[in-house]
Amino acid sequence: MKILVCISHVPDTTSKIGFVSDGSSLDKNGIQFVINPYDEFGLTKGLHLKEKHGGTVSVVTLGDESVEPTLRKALAIGADDAHRLDGVPHDGAQTSEEIGAFIKKNEFDVIICGQESIDYNGGIVPGALAAKLDLPFVNACIGLDIDGENVKTIREIDGGKETAQTKLPIVIAGKKGLVEEHELRIPNMRGIMTARSKPLSVHELIGSKALAQSVSFSKPPEKKAVKMISPDNLGELVRLLNEESKVI
């Protein structure tokens, strides 16, 4: 079974986010980059599938040289080979076109993305990729069982879950539940050592165009100072929620 996990290189979840002074982009100063948390669930799921069905786990990302440590980390966690599509991602259309072209050249049975990246929160690439490859797609995927050609999936819906079936190949957009938090693999020393000798190949882009554009970024407005209320005066909280905030 050939498994591909699409990886995003994103600021660590604890990062304080700021933008450069003209607002044109993220201020990367002092920011630690990691594998997108949604993709981490996907990577571990990919390794589980390989252990059960045999095959290989490849990882791919669209990015410049600065994303290579993130790909090396994926190799250290257990991926067999890594692929960097050499360029800068601009939007979901361009990213999915580039990754789609890579997949068409290499053919995979299972393509696992994260539901969204925690930086731009687009959530466009997985579905766009499925449509470009004309493959079944399951978003917010929290369960994936493969038996021969047959696939059973569970996706999260608003307030519940839905089970569906289809056939390989498939594209899923995963999240926590695909594997559990405690199952997430982290690199061990042996993994880190072997990652150095695993293949990381660089591919030229096919030159696809972005259709949407980030014009600028700003910080959300600061909250007003908190009003502290005595636990002995809960009537005052109810009054404020009713009269001041008008939410009850």
Added chain:
Amino acid sequence: MVIIYAETWNNEFKKTTFEAISYGSKCAQEMGLESIAVVFGNSNVSVGELGKYGVDKIIHVQDIQEFEPYSIALALSSLMKELNGKLLVLNGTANGKSLIGILSSLINAAAISNVTSFPINYEPLTVLRSAFSSKGIEHASSNSDCTILSIVPNALGIKSDDDSSASIVLKKIDPNSKTSILQSEKESGEIPLPEAERVVSAGRGLKGPENWNMITDLAEVLNAGTACSKPVSDIGWRPHSEHVGQTGIQINPELYIAIGISGAIQHLAGVSRSKTIVVINNDPEAPFFKAADYGIVGDAFDVVPRLTETLKSFKK
């Protein structure tokens, strides 16, 4: 033409559907275009109801009744092409999120998700959207003559006028599925979190799942959804579908009450767009107080049941 996906659930419209219709109709007016809502579902759906949210015309597709993303996306994309659609509006519900990527490829349109404003410009179409897990606001614009916007649930309101109505057209489009749905099940409370106007949420401060009754009691009196922090869902006290935060569900209710949650930056990322935040915590140094509108330093086991009683007598 502006096309709006009018999502149904068990042949009924959701509140988020009316938000999308209100949004798309307003955009259409400002663009000088006609607005069309597209409904999938059987003849029991009261499609005419959508007219009061400002839409000009309703297309009802009865051959496609269940939500299979390809079927719906193919039908919407063929309508966009046939009707020369310039803008397609979705709501960012679980189903909307399943559709937007597929649609962006099928229509070859600019796709902008997580939209938190009406267009601030139409040439080119420009909107504000939430990015960096609510830690940033992005001005995003379309470089294409066809755009898909997916709006954040609960963020942009509903506008209705009982005197408006729309014409209804039945359209035959056959389903074209790539997956078959076996079963759907509801797991948490009656109110799906992304569209809940009020949410009561609790963390490890509650000490165990057996203590959740006081949370559901408070939620009930407020007609609120229930949520939890990441550690609580990770140790299995509550289902994953209740986990709000950076890697869980992002919500923006009118009122968010956080009980026994310290307020880690990852939790705030999922809830900071809430309009009013109340924090109840016995640790006066809990970082969540800095992000709150109202704070109470106290023991949840003492404060929460009394707050429920106070709200009950207020409601009377």
